[in-house]
Amino acid sequence: MTITPRVADPLALVRRYRIALTIAATLVLGIAAMEALTRQITFAQVRAALHALAPARIAMAIALTAGSYLALTFYDVLALRIIGRPLPWRIAALASFTSYTLSHNLGLSLLTGGSARYRIYTRAGLDGPDVARVIAVASATFWTGIVIIAGAALLVRPGALAVGGLVIPPATLHLAGTLILAAAALLVGLCARTRGPLRLWRFHLPLPSVGQAMVQIGIALLDTSAAAAALFVLVPDATPWLLPAFILAYALGIVAAAVTHIPGGIGVFEAVVLAVLPGDRTTALAALVAYRVIYYLVPLGAAITLLALREGMRHRRRAAQWLHEGRDAAGGIAPSLMAVASALGGALLLLSGSLPSLHARMGALAAIVPLPFMEASHIAASLVGTGLLLLAPGLYRRLDGAFVAARVLLIAGAIFSLCKGIDYEEAAVCLSLAGLLQWTRAAFYRHTALTQTPLSGAWLAALAALLTGIAWIGLFAYRHVPYDDALWWRFAWTGDAPRFLRATLAAAVLLAAVTLWRWLGPAPVVEETPVDPAAIADVLTGADRTDAMLALTGDKRFLLSEDGQAMLMYQRRGATWVVMGDPVGDPAAWPALLWRIRDMADRAQGRLLLYQISTPVLDLAIGMGLSIVKYGEEAIIDLPDMTFETPRLRSLRKAERAAARRGLSFRIVPAGAVPVILDALEAVSDEWMRAKGHAEKGFSLGRFDRDYICRFDVALAMAGDRIVAFANLWLTANGREASVDLMRHRSDAPHGTMDFLFYHIIDWAMARRYARFSLGIAPLSGIAGRRLAPAWARAAALIFRHGERFYGFRGLRAYKEKFAPRWEPRYIAGPRGLALVQALRDLSLLVGSVAPRQDDQAVISGPVSAHPASPIAA
Incomplete structure (x- = not known):
């Protein structure tokens, strides 16, 4: 096998690291401007001018x-x-x-x-x-x-x-x-x-x-x-x-x-x-x-x-409820505030280590502690500052380990500030921040290892920029000092410049080590138990809804109930854990499954999003503290009461007859025979994809994958011996529901081909006594955007009415209406506030990309319709 080396696209690299590059460029320009403007100024002159400020002016x-x-x-x-x-x-x-x-x-x-x-x-x-x-x-x-x-x-x-x-x-x-x-x-x-x-x-x-x-x-x-x-x-x-x-x-x-x-x-x-x-x-x-x-x-x-x-007062009033659920803490801003405070405290310690000490205080300190202890304290204070900057993301993610470590570092920073130059101002700030951290301790409830805290490239770039800026301030302060190799090894009570160099080097080494660990070390591992494919296949035999067949796309992870009678499917994108649809199987096992996935996401510092859930899951989602947003409506046809001989379906009957007069015929190919026509189906699919200008999607939709298609019966619209359209069938083994997944046709297919295909698929399902037929979901449908409606509802209604150029929201709803269905609501449940926007962004990226098959999860092989309990096999 020949491996072709991948050439890095410079524009792609710029887009990927644009935040880090922006930070670096801004830092360079800012330092260059300040250097040009302060070239003839020394730190001693600025300090003298600061001391000369009259108290009245201040x-x-x-x-x-x-x-x-x-x-x-x-x-x-x-x-x-x-x-x-x-x-x-x-x-x-x-x-x-x-x-x-x-x-x-x-x-x-x-x-x-x-x-x-x-x-x-x-x-x-x-x-x-x-x-x-x-x-x-x-x-x-x-x-x-x-x-x-x-x-x-x-x-x-x-x-x-x-x-x-x-x-x-x-x-x-x-x-x-x-x-x-x-x-x-x-x-x-x-x-x-x-x-x-x-x-x-x-x-x-x-x-x-x-x-x-x-x-x-x-x-x-x-x-x-x-x-x-x-x-x-x-x-x-x-x-x-x-x-x-x-x-x-x-x-x-x-x-x-x-x-x-x-x-x-x-x-x-x-x-x-x-x-x-x-x-x-x-x-x-x-x-x-x-x-x-x-x-x-x-x-x-x-x-x-x-x-x-x-926030701390609110936390204390609701502590009992938080200990039970923890969800209110997740909605608070105390973690964000303390993350900012930790970063500022770290920057203050680094800045203090870069500036000359006050000689009067150093004289008093010399009578109390030995010189080596003072020198070590100076470096330790800068390392504490760097550590606080690195812990800020952990505080933002509400980690109890970050809370404990930050509290320890702040107390240590106060001690080192006093021991390196009696800097009681920095010590007071550190102790105040430690007190505020202790006051809001209830907000930090996640029991996750600090080594699993993700450090983004943008955050590391910001830290590097901050350290560079502080180093420039130190170089500006010691502009008058002649630099030589011996300066690094000079230890004296008045050796401020050597201490600055050593402290800056120590902080840079720590930051570089963490960066290398972040890039070269193993990724954080979330413990997930692999699921036996046979167990997933057994649960699918009891599925009441056809969207359970999404378990066969190969891009899902699974969580199985303890008794093996139910499961849910999910995938991770960024920090978002997306659960696809309702759990499958015994409804009595659904609450335990959903609470387990919520706990897993929380331990992994992630956010949970339930996608396309139905009404039975709403109470569970509300009880889990999730925010509910209506996603759209699913078109359902009740087949026992279905008849095509109604005035509402007159246009559908006419389209079917017109297509039949043009020579179209209908055929069902069992899953076992699909490999014979697979090349022809792929040609139809490729032509349809080129005509639409679309790329294959994943997660919430099937895609044309040869192994995947061979697991289903396929409905064909034929023009003579030529396939002009096809749809693979989703069928529940218990006969509760039938539906279609991929629906694709040639560009020269006769007018009304898809109406013809749907007509006969529904008629075929009726003849085999399926209880209902799903036409799929119309996104953003059925959402009232009234003046007093929530903001998300008004935004969704606006997009539904005016977003036709981007996606056929109204056209899709109108097409499904031709079959006179009843509409069932579908919802999204996720975190509150801005976290929901981030989760929806991750969802769109997940659906818009085709993920590779999960090597560590169940991959179910064999045609679904070949299961002994399948109506088709019977």
Whole structure:
């Protein structure tokens, strides 16, 4: 056998690693910009400028920061009134404050700040679209303030603007400012003239009145002015004439930070402000460092503490229920908050290890501990910081092992911070985070080994970028130190630079080792017991529904009941465990099977999704704490009451007779004889696939696989001796249900061929006394998108009505209606919130790809219809 080497597609590699490449590119650009702007600045000068900041200026900056965040709370208050869902100020203030502190520091506002808003507002009675409207209106208010204040600064700026080598003349600046302010005035005018909300299909966004628009602008100006002033008062040599240039620099920095989506805009914001702002860069950089702490980090710590205390209190009130089920903990945001806090604590320890120590404290420490102990503590503190960063994904996944390890590392980090330089500030932060972690301990309930915690490439790339940035800060701090080989082995109380090098190397080695283990080590193993194919075949003989035949596609895993009388089939995609349909077999065994698969998914840090379940499973899914979404409806024909001689089926009778007059004939080929016609069937299938431009799908559908097709009887539409269409038959052994799987035809098949084929298959099933015939599911059918319906229902109804160009939702429903069926609902049950969106994404990838056969699971061989209990075999 010749093996052809696979050539890597550069574009495919870029798409696969786009997040990591984006992080790396942004880091390189940010460091390059900061290096260019701080080339003539030393860390000693910046530290001196920081120490020179008057307490009065710091107090003013704190007061202005508080005023800015107070104004931010009214963004949500006003947005809630504009959309007609007012809430008390305390709820809006909590949502706004926590949302903006998270998005300011972490970027990706829709995922970070948006999730905080969603969590708080849905508990207050709002639904998803209402939260989206609040975010849209509040974001518009925020950007209105930024744009207007930038326009005003451009209009009143007296001189030219120099950015790098580009000089923009005053006339151009004034024209740009005038246009910006005119656009804002035009926007207010449009609000005055527009009647009704802004509509995008079924989603509507209420527009503010003139009065509300003016209040929006006023709040935005107060917020932006207070935020800019908090930075302005920290610049010692700032004078009033510098205010327009300063405001312009601030606005441009905010825009640049938002565009890059770098967490907190760190580096980018500072680089833009330094590039635009005239004056001494040393004092400006010191002011930016102080501003980063006052305006970003302090409110973030307050928000995390506030939310963690709130979640911990809720956890304690419901602890008994959580111990029984654990599902409420899974819906909390405490794991996410503590993951963020752990990452920030780790970054703080790494940053502390990269900066010079305070000599007065080191002198006091020298009288207490020996030098080797201090040196070891310095390296240990950086390793603890790296460990906290690596544990953050485990905390996010609610692992009890990550909780214990993070708590130990935080306490150790506090001890090492004191022993390496009496850094009581870092020690206080570590102990506070350990306390918050202990307070929310009920949220970390998963008993899974830490070695099975998946570390994504994007997260590892982010950690590498963070470590690189901190290393640059250290190199900037020790720019005056001449580097040589002997520096690595220099141990002294004043040897800050050698300690920085050794600590950075230790952290880099730890991160590299974990990365190599992640890429080269064995993948996390989930223990799943292989199932005997004979046991699966026995369960299939008792199946009441034909979709149980999906067990034969070879791309499923199976879970068998203890008595062997029932099973469920599932597959894993990413972190999602997708169960296909209802369990098969004895209904009394269904609850135990579903709870077992839920426990398995939970232990594997995954999320469970039940796909295309029927009404009997709904109570079980609700009891398991899953969110229910209607998927569509299945068309069912009750065959004992079926007759073609009804007015509703007149068009079907006419289509069958017309096709018969064109020379079509019907034939059933038993499974044992299918290999004789297999080449002809494959030719029909290939032609149909080329005509449709489709690829084979999997998991919830059969596919043309020669072994798979040979397991079923096949219905043929013949034009003479030529096969023009076929369908393989799904038949339950107990005669409860008949259906079809693949339905494919040639491009030159006579008009009405598929109607002809269905007509005779249904007639054939009636003659053999099957109880019912399934025409399959019409996705998104039967979902009422009324105004007061849930958000998912309105979205599904919208797609059903207007998504015909992407998928024939309405056409498929209309075709099945020709057979006058009754409709039975089918549902999806999955996790709540954003996790459901992630699970549905994994489901679409699973269905859209053909998975290889499972080597470690049951593969059932032989034709199904050859089973002794099969009506066909009889």
